[in-house]
Amino acid sequence: MTTTATRGSDTGTGHQAGPVSLAVQSSGLTKRFRGGQVAVDHVDLNVPQGAVYGFLGPNGSGKTTTIRVLLALIGATAGTHRLFGQPMPAAAATVLPRVGSLVEGPAFHLHLSGAANLARLDAADRTADPKTARRRIDGALDQVGLGAAAGKRVRAYSLGMKQRLGIAAALLQPRDLLVLDEPTNGLDPQGTREVRTLVSRLAEDGATVLVSSHLLSEVEQMCTHVGVMHIGKLLWQGSIDDLRSQQSARAHVQTVAPTNAVDVLERLGLTAVTRNGGDVSAELIDQAPEDVCAALVDAGVPVRRFVVDAPTLEDVFVSLTGEGFDVSG
Amino acid sequence: MSAVDAMLAPARPQRAVSTRFMRSELSMVFRRRRNQVVLAVLALVPLLIAIAVKVSSPHDNNGGPQFFNHITQNGIFVAFAALTAVLTFFLPLAVSVVAGDAVAGESHQGTLRYLLTVPVTRTRLLAVKYAGVVAFAFAATATVAVVGVAIGLILFPGDTVTLLSGTSVSLTNALGRLVLVVLYITASMAAFAAIGLFVSTLVEAPVAAIAATAGVAIASQILDNVPQLHAVGPYLLSHWWTSFGDLLRTPMETGGVVHGLVVTLVYVVFFCSLAWARFAEKDVSS
Incomplete structure (x- = not known):
């Protein structure tokens, strides 16, 4: 189900038709820490260009370590990875x-203002034009709504403001790839919405976004692709529609004649029919919900309530991992 | 290349020479309140020495530390006396504070990962950090010298200077020698800073790096003072720190200073290489 990539080239064949260039591609990426703990275990990541790729997994599943390896902050124990087809970490200076x-999470010099912190990062960038620094810094701060707090020391920032400043730092230059590790951490609902809007705007402008999250709903709302991490392994990746189709929708019927309802549903070919008092539910295979409802009524089943639940990412995740969405050990 | 590639932003060329990061680092070092306090404390030393000598009885200044008995003859000796006074402890401690913090401080705050993903290559980061520490070492030494000369010439005579060899030279000549002394001490501190930089790549807690670096300076001087270990002495950095007195003779006795500079250079090369070897491979997981 996962997309496969031709090693050594920057194109791969995805589940979509035609060749898809990969912004991020890793094969067999492994990180074993000195203590022997395997934080990243043979991860084959394929992030198509232009995708908003949700890197999903509970806390401790290895998402952040994978991201650190991708950005050459830590060295891989085994495996290779490429950004835009260029081998990392060799090409770090030109790709990053x-x-x-x-x-x-964000990290800044607390005694400097938000703008001064961005100026320091910009000064460190040999590809940055000092003449446009002021304008780019102000622009990045405005994009995350920190324009008014630009001159304030970061020490006085709330966690949400620091998080916004961290995103602003990522926006100092036009980027082809944004790697955002838990970008909505510490943000209020308003800030979370703003980040989602920002991510979709960046994607519309052609950037690829790799966003890690332990929040299923967040990934569901902003991503086109998903990779599911669990205890250091990438269990599944592909488009979000493909992920949903991994699990079928479920029809729930509430009736005073549950036995009849069970008969009808089984006759229609629905699977996993369960009955709990007056509640009957079953998995739809390829039946249209309206046909099922009509068949029930035709068979004289008095339907009080008829609901079809699309599978949630959580259902899918549970079916993939066999367990709940908790912190990995 | 597929159509998607056409959407990518054109690669921005690297600027061949950019001093922005270096300037940013210098402003980080010198605008930091803690470092300013350190410089202020160092500036107090020549002030205290000058005032103490001025208020004490003029016939009471025989003996005492090197250069103290020359102060009443010429104010410039306040600078030399103050440099001697800070050289054993205050100055190495001041350099330890900045050197130990260089990498460990950024690592501790988490800003290191953002600098590295800008990207700043690790070699460049170390070079800039080291240059910042050496600049601070120079500023610290120069502060003591400049304040010393200023207060010395206010409180004491400033015409001809009688050197340690007994010959007299003009004040300009003596000031020229003071510049050489400041550069020599800066070089000595640069070697010490290389040790601090290496320690700073080893640990994540800046306080631990600062303490360990200062500890090296103290241990080096203790070893140098154990008679049974005199064979080790010439290989210790601190052994050569006080050789600058040789520059205050006519003719200059450069033997000790040159030997000191060679030892200094060896330390710089060795510990900068160690720091690089360590940092280039280091997993940045802070």
Whole structure:
């Protein structure tokens, strides 16, 4: 089900028709820490260009370590990875200026203002034009709604403001890839919405976004592709529609004649029929919900309530991992 | 290349020479309140020495530390006396504070990962950090010297200077020698800073790096003072720190200073290489 990539080239064949260039591609990426703990275990990541790729997994599943390896902050124990087809970490100096990142929360010099912190990062960038620095810094701050707090020391920032400043740092330059590790951490609902809007705007402008999250709903709302991490392994990746189709929708019927309802549903070919008092539910295979409802009524089943639940990512996740969405050990 | 590639932003060329990061680092070092306090404390030393000598009885200044008995003859000796006074502890401690913090401080705050993903290559980061520490070492030494000369010439005579060899030279000549002394001490501190930089790549807690670096300076001087270990002495950095007195003779006795500079250079090369070897491979997981 996963997309496969031709090693050594920047094109791969995805589940979509035609060749898809990969913004991020890894094969067999493994990180074993000195203590022996395997944080990343043979991860084959394929992030198509232009995708908003949700890197999903509970806390401790290895998302952040994978991101650190991708950005050459830590060395891989085994495996290779490429950004825009270029081998990392060898090509870091030429590729990383095209990548904006937020890794494991924001980190700034507390005694400097937000604008001064961005100025320091911009000064460190050899590809940045000093003449446009002021304009780019102000622009990035405005994009995340920090224009008014630009001159304030970061010490006085709330966690949400620091998070916004971290995103602003990633936006100092036009980027082809944004790697955002838990970008909505510490943000209020308003800030979370703003980040979602920002991510979709960046994607519309042609950037690829790799966004990690432990929040299923967040990934569901902003991503086109999903990779599911669990205890260091990438269990599944592909488009979000493909992920949903992994699990079928479920029809729930509430009736005073549950036995009849069970008969009808089984006759229609629905699977996994369960009955719990007056509630009957079953998995739809390819039946249209309206046909099922009509068949029930035709058979004289008095339907009080008829609901079809699309599978949630959580259902899919549970079916993939066999367990709940908890912290990995 | 597929059509998608056409949407990518054109690669921005790297600027061949950019001093922005270096300037940013210098402003980080010198605008930091803690470092400013350190410089202020160092500036107090020549002030205290000058005032103490001025208020004490003029016949009471025989003996005492090197250069103290020359102060009443010429104010410039306040600078030399103050440099001697800070050289054993305050100055190495001041350099430890900035050197130990260089990498460990950024690592501790998490800003290191953002600098590295800008990207700043690790070699460049170390070079800029080291240059910042050496600049601070120079500023610290120069502060003591400049304040010393200023207060010395206010409180004491400033015409001809009688050197340690007994010959007299003009004040300009003596000031020229003071510049050489400042550069020599800066070089000594640069070697010490290389040790601090290496320690700073080893640990994540800046306080631990600062303490360990200062500890090296103290241990080096203790070893140098153990008579049974005198064979080790010439290989210790601190052994050569006080050789600058040789520059205050006519003719200059450069033997000790040159030997000191060679030892300094060896330390710089060795510990900068160690720091690089360590940092280039280091997993940045802070």
